[in-house]
Amino acid sequence: MMNDIFKTISPIDGSVYTERSCADEKFVETALKNAVAAQQIWKGVSLKERKNLCTRAVEKFVAKKERIAEEICWQMGRPIRYAAGEVDGLQERALAMIDMADQGLAPIRLDKKPGFERWIQREPLGVVFVLAPWNYPYLTAINAIIPSLMAGNTVILKHSAQTPLCSERLHQAFAEGGLPESVFQYLHLTHGATERIIRDRRIDHVAFTGSVAGGRMVENTAAGRFIGTGLELGGKDPAYIREDAELSHAVETTMDGAFFNSGQSCCAIERVYVHESVYDDFLEQAVGWVKRLKLGRSDDPETTLGPMVRGSAADFVREQVCEAIGQGAVAHISADDFPADIPGSPYLAPQVLSGVDHTMRVMNQESFGPVIGIMKVGSDEEAIQLMNDSEFGLTAALFTTDIESGISLGQQIETGTFFINRCDYLDPQLAWTGIKNSGRGCSLSVMGYESLTRPKSFHIKTRL
Structure with missing residues (x-):
């Protein structure tokens, strides 16, 4: 059951380009439950297989370049002559982050110490909630989606009401690429439902791109939960x-x-x-x-x-x-x-x-x-x-x-x-980050994997 219908008004001519229903509480509950269950399996999938699945998803996405470009044009107003460039940009960033996964997720091996084995490995966080804006709807989203999946997390994506088709196209590409069910999901949400999800104990990280005011909402809503929040905010x-x-x-x-x-x-x-x-x-x-x-x-x-x-x-x-x-x-x-x-x-x-x-x-x-x-x-x-x-x-x-x-x-x-x-x-090889009111956290580069994982130390005494 769904409720709260919203309409996407195209800036081109003021027409209703598409309309969608927001997920109700039951639908959201099912999505969260499935994300947690899927993550327990997904984290055990080899990195090689995760890379193969995500690479195939990128291929499926790029194959629909012309259709996606037209939808970008009508949803948020980018000239059609440039709109396909976002598909190319997504491909570049996604493949770069896939290639960097081995390095970004590699265990840190310490110098040998007689009688001991010691290393630090990166563990997935769990469920990552990605909040993406309308201005670069695919580029901003993929910055968090790919490294999250590579790290063994599951992802729930919420796009701006201005660009709802973008989350659907990404989901379609991952499904066609063979990604297991519920590893990547999307939800169309009201502001209230978005805040409730941030507060939900099953969300382990929030990746937000948007305004300073939106960043404050995320930070305030997540306060006291002790989870990570990646905030890419405004600029001058x-x-x-x-x-x-x-x-x-x-x-x-x-x-x-x-x-x-x-x-x-x-x-x-x-x-x-x-x-x-x-x-x-x-x-x-x-x-x-x-x-x-x-x-x-x-x-x-x-x-x-x-x-x-x-x-x-x-x-x-x-x-x-x-x-x-x-x-x-x-x-x-x-x-x-x-x-x-x-x-x-x-x-x-x-x-x-x-x-x-x-x-x-x-x-x-x-x-x-x-x-x-x-x-x-x-x-x-x-x-x-x-x-x-x-x-x-x-x-x-x-x-x-x-x-x-x-x-x-x-x-x-x-x-x-x-x-x-x-x-x-x-x-994509460089860290994307801001200071002051431009936000906090880091995406892209090998450093982009740090906020989407947690370190786990192994201290093994081999001689008794």
Whole structure:
């Protein structure tokens, strides 16, 4: 029996793209019970077999790339020309984490000690509850799903109500790949039911990607249960353009990092600091780059900037921009440049602002939309101080041809990932983590296995 029907409204045209019923208490209870029972068997399956099953699931998923891309386009508004890239990204991350499982789960063998054998091995936690967002619905989810399964945990996935088909497609792929029943499950849930599951004693870890407010909910709800919570939250990621930067590359890279996915990325570039000696040239080129974007329906192959996920999200960015202009910022994009912009709708023209400072919300509050503030600085020291002047710390980028100096500056920046001459990219071989209000915990890399397992020490006396 199911209840609480929700509808997914497509940002493309405001139509109901799909609707689903939320799981009721009986359905949730069955899922939890089955997850616990399945985990007792799954943890005994060899790592080699787990790798084979998950690899087959990835193959089944990729085989439906075109259909999945169309669904992404309609559910959350990413232009169809880019939507299939998320399938490719999932494949890259999933296979990388599968390949790293041997290393990430390998026992730690200690130096020989006469009369003793000693080692530390990694044990699965049990049942992992994954809460995935709508903006990169597959990439964010797979970061936790694959290492959880590789480690011998079972997984229950709850996706955003904006992208419910994503959890269903993942479940379908794992089922077709031969994963045993109930090792990977999904649930469509209300907020209340989600909180009840977090509090349930059968949940052993929560992996959440979303807003700071959502992260607080997870942390508060799990308080007192002594379980792990992986929290990938917001960002206000900065970039610094040094005077020796290769300017055309810096413009192309930072603007793509700011406006791809309509800026709806936790690691999007949201503020840029440019050395005064190259500031004017950078600003001119950046404005030219943005004006070449095409705002339109996501299902149009010519569109390079789709609608935001909903009108209220676009209005939030509009308010930030209007407020900044009222405080003295200069807007470089005219509404005439983007006739598809419709006030109150998800269709929002991109904006480049100069004359900004840190008293403005557009420079200190996460925008999560197609707007960038560009600020002039006089030195490396000033740039570093401004980059660190934030409640967030997910990624930061620096553009320079002096790599040695760039690395030295990177040591001073408060961030989870530091880039030189690139941005807005997750390398699955590297740890993905944030500091401050960008969250806690780590996914990807061999270190991503640590939070999804527990250490168990073996201390064996062999001589009596």
